[in-house]
Amino acid sequence: MPSIETVEREAMEAVAAASSTQELRELEIRFLGKQGVLTGLLRAIGQLPPEEKPRFGQQVNAAKARVQAAIDERERELKRLENAARFERERIDPTMPGRRWRVGRRHVLQATADRIKAVLGGLGFEYLESPELELFRYNFEALNYPPDHPAMDEQDTFYIDDQHLLRTQCTAIQGRVFERRKPPLRVFTIGRTYRNENVDRTHGHTFHQVDCFMVDEGVSMAHLKGTLGQFARSMFGSDVRVRFRPDFFPFVEPGVDYAISCPFCGGSGCAVCKGSGWIELGGAGLVHPNILEAYGIDTDRYSGFAFGLGVERIPMMSHGIDDLRHFLENDLRFLEQFPS
Numbered sequence: 001m002p003s004i005e006t007v008e009r010e011a012m013e014a015v016a017a018a019s020s021t022q023e024l025r026e027l028e029i030r031f032l033g034k035q036g037v038l039t040g041l042l043r044a045i046g047q048l049p050p051e052e053k054p055r056f057g058q059q060v061n062a063a064k065a066r067v068q069a070a071i072d073e074r075e076r077e078l079k080r081l082e083n084a085a086r087f088e089r090e091r092i093d094p095t096m097p098g099r100r101w102r103v104g105r106r107h108v109l110q111a112t113a114d115r116i117k118a119v120l121g122g123l124g125f126e127y128l129e130s131p132e133l134e135l136f137r138y139n140f141e142a143l144n145y146p147p148d149h150p151a152m153d154e155q156d157t158f159y160i161d162d163q164h165l166l167r168t169q170c171t172a173i174q175g176r177v178f179e180r181r182k183p184p185l186r187v188f189t190i191g192r193t194y195r196n197e198n199v200d201r202t203h204g205h206t207f208h209q210v211d212c213f214m215v216d217e218g219v220s221m222a223h224l225k226g227t228l229g230q231f232a233r234s235m236f237g238s239d240v241r242v243r244f245r246p247d248f249f250p251f252v253e254p255g256v257d258y259a260i261s262c263p264f265c266g267g268s269g270c271a272v273c274k275g276s277g278w279i280e281l282g283g284a285g286l287v288h289p290n291i292l293e294a295y296g297i298d299t300d301r302y303s304g305f306a307f308g309l310g311v312e313r314i315p316m317m318s319h320g321i322d323d324l325r326h327f328l329e330n331d332l333r334f335l336e337q338f339p340s
């Protein structure tokens with residue numbers, strides 16, 4: 001059996017040579033732990049003559065205390081060194097300029113769409129979505145397009161195959177809703193639409209539309225004008241007026257294009273309204289009875305109105321943006337100009 005002195009010397013040398021606090025922990029267990037080498041010497045006490053027992057016990061405990069003290073001292077030293085090394089590794093240069101914190105924001109079109117959603121939602125319309133990859137049937141047939149209508153031309157529409165296309169108008173949602181639900185209906189959608197256009201300042205292949213419709217008993221042009229007036233006043237200001245002019249769209253009868261009195265000059269004429277006092281926003285009308293009947297809705301009892309408008313038109317008008325292409329180019333110099 002090794003002597004107390006031998007074990008203590010071995011422990012002291014190991015402690016002095018330890019190069020990390022982790023290593024010290026292991027030495028502490030190895031020499032002083034319950035199964036440790038020094039502690040183990042105490043187990044030999046039974047073989048000693050009775051008169052030597054107390055002295056031996058004292059010697060072992062004194063050796064344990066000295067080793068413990070050495071471990072504690074070495075630990076303080078190593079911690080100092082380890083901290084110094086860590087501080088050196090993590091040193092920062094407070095004179096360096098900081099990195100600019102860039103805050104994300106809603107896209108100007110998203111912000112516009114959110115406003116429209118809030119206004120139409122407040123008027124009691126329910127927001128629904130329908131696919132951008134649409135069936136020919138919903139995009140044209142269901143909307144009362146005659147088979148030879150020029151809008152169906154491949155020149156104007158992105159066809160995927162004979163049945164599928166990228167929707168050219170959000171109005172395509174109507175057939176999908178009429179198919180599943182019965183009146184009374186108040187529904188709107190906002191989403192991307194696609195046209196096979198040559199891109200320039202005022203034409204894009206991808207743009208956004210709102211389509212809104214209501215079907216109930218006795219719905220008339222008066223309801224349409226009242227709703228559009230309320231919508232326009234909420235969006236553009238309390239003194240905005242709405243003007244209807246006859247127009248033709250296959251899915252409405254009668255059809256109108258509608259304009260609002262220019263919110264920038266009050267109707268007296270300015271650069272935004274090009275001196276006319278009016279700004280055209282979109283098309284509207286009463287839902288064509290052919291459409292309602294095709295979905296089994298009794299047109300003696302029910303009628304409906306529908307209107308649509310382009311989302312881009314609104315920020316273009318209110319921020320004086322003259323090029324449609326900016327919206328989809330993701331240039332932060334453009335996008336960061338708008339409040340989120």
Ligand SMILES: [Zn+2]
Nearest residue numbers: 262265270273
């Ligand atoms: Zn004006």
